[in-house]
Amino acid sequence: MGLFDFFKSKKKLNFDINNCSSIELLDNGILFEDNKKILKWGSSIKDISKGVEVKEKLFADRTVYHWGEHKILNGLVLELTTTYWNYREDSVYKRFNSISFNISGDEAKKYLGLIKMHLQKEFGEAREEDISDTQITLDWFINETRLRLYFYEQHINKLNFEISRL
Numbered sequence: 001m002g003l004f005d006f007f008k009s010k011k012k013l014n015f016d017i018n019n020c021s022s023i024e025l026l027d028n029g030i031l032f033e034d035n036k037k038i039l040k041w042g043s044s045i046k047d048i049s050k051g052v053e054v055k056e057k058l059f060a061d062r063t064v065y066h067w068g069e070h071k072i073l074n075g076l077v078l079e080l081t082t083t084y085w086n087y088r089e090d091s092v093y094k095r096f097n098s099i100s101f102n103i104s105g106d107e108a109k110k111y112l113g114l115i116k117m118h119l120q121k122e123f124g125e126a127r128e129e130d131i132s133d134t135q136i137t138l139d140w141f142i143n144e145t146r147l148r149l150y151f152y153e154q155h156i157n158k159l160n161f162e163i164s165r166l
Contacts, residue, residue: 022074022122026145030099030163032070039067041145041165045082045094061086067099076118078161098164108157112136115149115161123147141166 017031017038025031029040037052045065048054055066067080078101084091103111119126119140126138126149135152150160 023142026073026142026163029096030072032067032072033075034071039096039099041097043096045096048096063091063094072163073118074122076115078115098162100160100162102158102160104158105156108151108159111159111161112149112151115159119147119149 017025017036025038029038029043031038032052039048039052045054053068055068057064057066063084063086065082065084067082069077069079071077072080080099080101082096082099084094090097101111101115116138119138123140123142127141128137128139130137135150137151138149140147144166146162146164146166148160148162148164150162152158
């Protein structure tokens with residue numbers, strides 16, 4: 001052990017990703033099941049990008065990280081991104097606290113049904129529901145993690161599915 005080794009962050013996971021439930025996984029981060037890579041909650045994007053391929057896209061008001069298409073939550077395959085808004089204070093350090101899937105158009109309704117059924121199978125009924133003529137918001141709370149499915153109409157149908165650490 002070197003003199004400054006205690007300052008180094010611990011890289012070892014405190015659980016076995018192959019033998020734990022979806023709830024245990026969500027308590028620690030997001031597991032990409034197709035390549036067995038985990039994005040640990042609270043880790044910096046810089047640290048995560050050393051072990052997981054991600055594409056950074058800079059805009060005037062935000063930075064978007066494209067993780068690509070991955071299997072998560074016991075079999076759900078989605079194209080995933082994480083967005084940091086430049087004007088928000090919590091975006092300065094780019095700590096991993098959320099991941100999302102967005103789709104517009106005719107596919108939005110299809111994915112609403114697909115994701116909703118999958119989440120109900122894995123975690124039961126949504127704890128909170130807000131349904132109106134033009135939008136649907138469904139929330140599942142798994143310990144310190146919220147899974148939000150948000151479908152709305154804004155000229156065309158849009159769907160946002162976000163998994164975020166509270």
